[in-house]
Amino acid sequence: MLDPTAIYKTEPTVRKDVKFECLSCKLQTSPSLNFQCVQCGGAQKIVYPAYSRPLQGKGMNRYAPLLPLDRHHWSETSSSLQKLSSDLDVWAKNDGTLPIGNTKFRQAAVAVPAFMALGVHHLVVASTGNSSNSYCHAARTTYPKLSVDVFVPESHKSRIQYLGDRVTLRIQQADFVETGERAKRYAAANGHHSDGGFFNPFRREGLKTAYLEAIEQFLEQNQCSPDFFVQAISSGMGIIAAYSAFQEALKLRWIDHIPAMIAVQQTSCAPVVNAYERGHSTIEDLDIERNPKGLAAAILRGNPVASYPYLVQVIESTKGAFVAVDENELRASKSTLAAEGIQACFAAAATLAGVRKLRESCHPAAEGKGVIMITGSKD
Ligand SMILES: [Zn+2]
Incomplete structure (x- = not known):
């Protein structure tokens, strides 16, 4: 069932007034699919213009001024x-x-619409469970245009839930590190995007x-x-x-x-x-x-x-x-x-x-x- 608080009614767009900023060399660039700094390879954060008005609304939607997309209604789910x-x-x-x-719900709630805004509707992910579940859940409940390839070690396959038509489970006879490498190679060979792991600033x-x-x-x-x-x-x-x-x-x-x-x-x-x-x-x-x-x-x-x-x-x-x-x-x-x-x-x-x-x-x-x-x- 679709989450009525999180359905996007229009295609989201990346805000024009936010920047990627390299945590190492401080280079600022427009948000893109370059998840590592183009100058030094460093991880990047997202910086926002100064904001001082009181926040309004519920859940993640309350923090819209501190999130990177326009024309998007964020999830109103929160925790105590x-x-x-x-x-x-x-x-x-x-x-x-x-x-x-799991808190990884929050990461997909930003990363998925950000990928959509950047023109990516198919993702390759690898994790020991929670990250992959966050993408699978997003595909099943909220984003009918999203499809996902999930790479998972055989030892962790029971941790993957929310399977559906648009989720392809790719079980690997390998440890987690090798499974992650295989996911990256598969994405590169097939012209797909991997979710970027730690370096994906939208997840953070x-x-x-x-x-x-x-x-x-x-x-x-x-x-x-x-x-x-x-x-x-x-x-x-x-x-x-x-x-x-x-x-x-x-x-x-x-x-x-x-x-x-x-x-x-x-x-x-x-x-x-x-x-x-x-x-x-x-x-x-x-x-x-x-x-x-x-x-x-x-x-x-x-x-x-x-x-x-x-x-x-x-x-x-x-x-x-x-x-x-x-x-x-x-x-x-x-x-x-x-x-x-x-x-x-x-x-x-x-x-x-x-x-x-x-x-x-x-x-x-x-x-x-x-x-x-x-x-x-x-x-
Ligand atoms: Zn840099």
């Missing part, structure tokens, strides 16, 4: 922010209640709305700025999205300081945490997890080489932290959240485990009041 009774001064932003049960603009919404809800409940945010990471796209949201919230004078950003992995697959603790400026061979395993399936990525330098920048500039948590800590946090009425997948539960671990060691990043991002409900 709930104070935990179990842990002092921790609020949970529960995106597990969104359609598809979608995820940004989770943070904007959480900040507004936090201010309403507390009349003060949040001190920290916590997210579980694989490539860490959400961390870059969060930083964009923080900068915009600061410009809008919603918050008076940038929150500390805390990124959590599980000890059995923690290439980012390990690389950082070893003082590496890039992911090195030693850091790569070749056989990712662990309870938190949504964050089983062994080699986030492209995003790592950007993650370090955000964590350091916000005085945040990288932390890894073990299986027992994941289980305990998941139980706590369940007792609070929050259904969290293990990856989402890693956020609470991360806060607890940092607080045990009196780490300053987890001091004060903060928000854990419950990115998904299903393992």
Whole structure:
């Protein structure tokens, strides 16, 4: 069934007043399908003209002035922010209640109409589940002109849902890294577009709305700025999205300081945490997890080489932290959240485990009041 709040009645267009800006060399260009900087290959963010009027509307549509398309009615779906009774001064932003049960709903809600506006109606995607589901769900419920090729490792095929006429499932006898490479080769050989993964700025603009919404809800409940945010990471796209949201919230004078950003992995697959603790400026061979395993399936990525330098920048500039948590800590946090009425997948539960671990060691990043991002409900 089509989502009546998200149907586009006219073809969306990319706004003329927004730019891609390279996170490395700062080059500005008009938004296009060049998801990496044409000058240096860096990742790019989207920059907007100054905006000061009060926001109106519901869900993602409320943030239309901070989203990159014209003539588009964004989804009005939102999620709640709930104070935990179990842990002092921790609020949970529960995106597990969104359609598809995951925050990745937000990424497709921006990336898909952006692709449409740029003339792309067929996409090749590869993921361990949630990202692909977000595109499949968009094709099935909202965008009748979208078709998708989904590359998935055999080991993860049961995670792909929302199959339909316009979704072709391409199961690979390969690990996730090789599956991703095959998807890219298939797209190139057949003249299709892949979704661009971490480098796709439109995906990050979608995820940004989770943070904007959480900040507004936090201010309403507390009349003060949040001190920290916590997210579980694989490539860490959400961390870059969060930083964009923080900068915009600061410009809008919603918050008076940038929150500390805390990124959590599980000890059995923690290439980012390990690389950082070893003082590496890039992911090195030693850091790569070749056989990712662990309870938190949504964050089983062994080699986030492209995003790592950007993650370090955000964590350091916000005085945040990288932390890894073990299986027992994941289980305990998941139980706590369940007792609070929050259904969290293990990856989402890693956020609470991360806060607890940092607080045990009196780490300053987890001091004060903060928000854990419950990115998904299903393992
Ligand atoms: Zn550049």
